[in-house]
Amino acid sequence: MSGFPTNAKDLDLMIDQLIYIANDEQLSKVESARTSEEKQKKFIEFWKSKDPSPNTSKNELMIDYYKRIQMANERYSHYIDGWKTDMGMVFIIFGEPNTIERYPFQENTKPYEVWYYYSANKEFIFIDETGFGDYRLTTPIWDVDRHRIRN
Numbered sequence: 001m002s003g004f005p006t007n008a009k010d011l012d013l014m015i016d017q018l019i020y021i022a023n024d025e026q027l028s029k030v031e032s033a034r035t036s037e038e039k040q041k042k043f044i045e046f047w048k049s050k051d052p053s054p055n056t057s058k059n060e061l062m063i064d065y066y067k068r069i070q071m072a073n074e075r076y077s078h079y080i081d082g083w084k085t086d087m088g089m090v091f092i093i094f095g096e097p098n099t100i101e102r103y104p105f106q107e108n109t110k111p112y113e114v115w116y117y118y119s120a121n122k123e124f125i126f127i128d129e130t131g132f133g134d135y136r137l138t139t140p141i142w143d144v145d146r147h148r149i150r151n
Contacts, residue, residue, distance in 0.1 A: 008036045015043060017069055017083060020092050022046065068092045078133055086137035090115065090124050093141065097124075111135075 015030055022030070030046055033039035051059040072088030073081055082088040091097075097115035104111045111128040113135060126135035 008039075011036065011039055011043060014066070015039065017066075018046070020089060021050070021065060065092070068095065085135075087113075087126055087135050090137065090141065094120060094122065 030042045033042050047062045050061050069083045072083045072091050076082035076085045076088040094117050098118045099116040101114040113126045115124045125138045128135045
């Protein structure tokens with residue numbers, strides 16, 4: 001299956017990146033593996049369970065998920081990887097916003113952006129409190145049940 005990590009370092013990173021799509025039980029199952037081979041097997045099993053078209057050689061959800069992580073890294077990386085930022089998290093979970101309103105230089109306010117997702121009926125507000133492009137999410141994604149896609 002293409003797209004799977006070829007070394008332990010990449011595998012560990014890709015497992016860490018499951019945080020937005022796996023629930024606690026699924027994450028624990030993958031992370032509990034003791035050897036690299038067992039980790040890879042559990043990683044593959046996780047993605048097979050999410051495959052929207054299991055009769056094909058490609059797992060479209062996995063491909064899309066890791067493309068979003070790559071795009072988040074390209075767009076939102078600063079002193080940390082883009083996938084770990086608030087903007088990266090929202091982008092990975094919801095994809096490209098339908099509309100983005102940017103307010104970089106408003107009088108008496110810090111720079112901020114508003115992202116709109118019409119089909120999900122969501123809007124997210126990010127504020128740059130430091131002035132260095134470190135936009136933080138000020139609106140909750142949903143309830144306290146972490147920031148994960150539920151499939």
